[in-house]
Amino acid sequence: MLNADFVARCKRHRVVLAIAFLIIFPLLMPFKAIAVNILIYGLYALGFNMLFGTLGLLSFGHAALFGGGAYACGLVMLRLGLPWYVGVFGAVLAGMLIAAVIGAFAIRTRGIYFAMVTMALAQCLYFLADQATEFTGGENGLRGIELKTIQLPAITLNFVDPLTRYYVIAFFVAIALIVLSRILASPFGAVMEAVRENEARARACGYDVRATRYLAFVLSGGFCGLAGAMQALHLSIVPLETLAITNSGLVVMMALLGGMGTFFGPFVGAGVFLLLENLVSLWTVHWQLFVGAAFVCCVLFFPRGIWGTILLGRAR
Amino acid sequence: MSEVILSTEAVSKSFGKFRALAGISASFPSGKLTSIIGPNGAGKSTFFNLLSGAFPPSEGRVIFEGRDITGTPQHHFAKLGIAKSFQITNVFPQLPVHENVRVALQALVSRYQIWSPRANLPELAERAEALLEIVGLQEHRHRAAGTLAHGQQRALEIAMALAANPRLLLLDEPTAGMSPEETRAMMDLILKLASERTVILVEHKMKLVMGISDRLLVLHHGELLAEGTPDEIRRNETVKRVYLGQREH
Numbered sequence: 001m002l003n004a005d006f007v008a009r010c011k012r013h014r015v016v017l018a019i020a021f022l023i024i025f026p027l028l029m030p031f032k033a034i035a036v037n038i039l040i041y042g043l044y045a046l047g048f049n050m051l052f053g054t055l056g057l058l059s060f061g062h063a064a065l066f067g068g069g070a071y072a073c074g075l076v077m078l079r080l081g082l083p084w085y086v087g088v089f090g091a092v093l094a095g096m097l098i099a100a101v102i103g104a105f106a107i108r109t110r111g112i113y114f115a116m117v118t119m120a121l122a123q124c125l126y127f128l129a130d131q132a133t134e135f136t137g138g139e140n141g142l143r144g145i146e147l148k149t150i151q152l153p154a155i156t157l158n159f160v161d162p163l164t165r166y167y168v169i170a171f172f173v174a175i176a177l178i179v180l181s182r183i184l185a186s187p188f189g190a191v192m193e194a195v196r197e198n199e200a201r202a203r204a205c206g207y208d209v210r211a212t213r214y215l216a217f218v219l220s221g222g223f224c225g226l227a228g229a230m231q232a233l234h235l236s237i238v239p240l241e242t243l244a245i246t247n248s249g250l251v252v253m254m255a256l257l258g259g260m261g262t263f264f265g266p267f268v269g270a271g272v273f274l275l276l277e278n279l280v281s282l283w284t285v286h287w288q289l290f291v292g293a294a295f296v297c298c299v300l301f302f303p304r305g306i307w308g309t310i311l312l313g314r315a316r
Numbered sequence: 317m318s319e320v321i322l323s324t325e326a327v328s329k330s331f332g333k334f335r336a337l338a339g340i341s342a343s344f345p346s347g348k349l350t351s352i353i354g355p356n357g358a359g360k361s362t363f364f365n366l367l368s369g370a371f372p373p374s375e376g377r378v379i380f381e382g383r384d385i386t387g388t389p390q391h392h393f394a395k396l397g398i399a400k401s402f403q404i405t406n407v408f409p410q411l412p413v414h415e416n417v418r419v420a421l422q423a424l425v426s427r428y429q430i431w432s433p434r435a436n437l438p439e440l441a442e443r444a445e446a447l448l449e450i451v452g453l454q455e456h457r458h459r460a461a462g463t464l465a466h467g468q469q470r471a472l473e474i475a476m477a478l479a480a481n482p483r484l485l486l487l488d489e490p491t492a493g494m495s496p497e498e499t500r501a502m503m504d505l506i507l508k509l510a511s512e513r514t515v516i517l518v519e520h521k522m523k524l525v526m527g528i529s530d531r532l533l534v535l536h537h538g539e540l541l542a543e544g545t546p547d548e549i550r551r552n553e554t555v556k557r558v559y560l561g562q563r564e565h
Contacts, residue, residue: 206427212427219430
């Protein structure tokens with residue numbers, strides 16, 4: 001009973017706890033670069049998980065939203081010469097816009113067909129970016145995105161410093177966590193759960209299932225676009241692979257590893273995945289074999305994912 | 317006859333070459349409990365699905381309160397004042413019982429609000445509580461709906477159907493798969509609900525509805541065989557031949 005109570009209390013303060021964790025996290029990590037990557041991919045998985053875990057829609061085209069955001073951020077800064085924060089804002093809009101376009105086609109389908117349509121449309125964007133060489137840099141990627149210092153009214157932040165960079169990105173992740181938490185706690189959050197649980201019933205209640213999915217897809221695009229912008233600022237380059245199909249698959253693995261439908265699971269999933277990748281690749285180049293094995297074990301034995309299983313254990 | 321709330325004009329439905337319903341014209345008086353009966357395969361469920369808007373008829377029209385609602389999307393029905401329960405139990409299994417009803421209530425006031433907290437709509441939670449009391453589920457409010465007994469899930473479904481405060485309630489075999497005890501409780505509940513609104517009931521156990529219905533429609537092979545009061549139906553020779561002659565199971 002004490003445990004269940006504890007979990008309930010944690011749930012109420014999930015945003016504060018998550019942000020507190022993000023603040024101490026880099027101090028626990030040996031390499032700051034991994035911490036930054038975990039943040040970025042955690043945010044990406046968070047946006048994906050809203051669609052997959054909360055609404056039950058499996059998209060295989062989320063790279064288009066993540067990569068689209070990264071390109072948008074880079075293009076706004078390089079081609080329009082606007083400051084980085086406009087780029088970040090543009091990335092969120094681009095993520096939502098691309099989701100709005102892909103969603104308009106994909107939302108009529110469901111299940112495996114939805115996954116296929118989103119994947120096909122994401123591939124279109126990949127080839128578009130590949131062909132529009134003058135604009136996007138083609139297969140060389142979009143190079144030269146520079147952000148060295150951030151001027152705040154009181155202080156100047158050195159974005160080159162790994163720890164500072166981490167906290168700047170963590171700031172945006174914290175905003176995303178607050179926004180997501182509000183969406184999940186809103187009446188619309190209840191509608192998403194209802195649609196996931198039983199589509200026919202939700203429709204009979206008076207909910208427009210298609211419109212609900214569409215809105216959720218667009219919102220998910222906003223989170224993924226933001227994650228893309230963070231990636232662009234972090235790497236100073238947008239590799240073409242950001243839009244690749246592997247990036248769509250990656251986020252599915254991370255969300256499943258962490259625990260679909262849990263609030264903090266996406267970060268756990270991204271963290272475990274990236275740490276495994278980094279640690280195992282120190283020892284062998286065949287790291288994917290081990291990460292893949294870990295993933296298979298997770299799906300077979302812990303279908304709720306790592307974080308989902310921990311939460312379940314605590315609630316008992 | 318009293319005012320008509322719902323009527324069909326020569327509705328037919330074909331699935332490929334199979335003609336499930338052949339030109340049924342029927343009307344349902346307001347404030348009454350009408351049961352649609354017929355042997356298995358008579359087209360009852362198809363007719364129910366046409367009335368509840370699950371799919372449109374191949375031909376013909378459906379009129380609700382003088383308005384043509386043929387082809388209206390399902391999610392508009394709650395707003396029109398029509399609610400239904402499903403033949404197969406249909407709840408939100410992982411959500412708590414109370415949330416099932418609350419989310420059904422929410423459909424009328426908030427569908428796309430993404431920023432304000434749910435807790436800002438406390439009247440929904442209170443009304444959900446009241447509906448759970450009507451169907452006798454208030455003590456199970458925190459349980460996941462999927463863990464309820466079959467009869468309780470059916471009762472929960474009715475609470476959800478009532479959320480829209482419908483003028484017309486459509487029930488598809490509400491006692492299917494229930495124990496005699498659960499069936500009796502459900503029949504009492506249906507009578508209680510029918511005293512306040514129009515109810516249309518689909519049932520293949522004829523005995524069950526004879527006692528509680530104001531009117532009966534008998535379907536057979538996709539056609540309307542007879543309609544009338546329970547007494548008239550009981551005396552109808554054709555009905556006796558095709559339906560009552562059969563052994564009920």
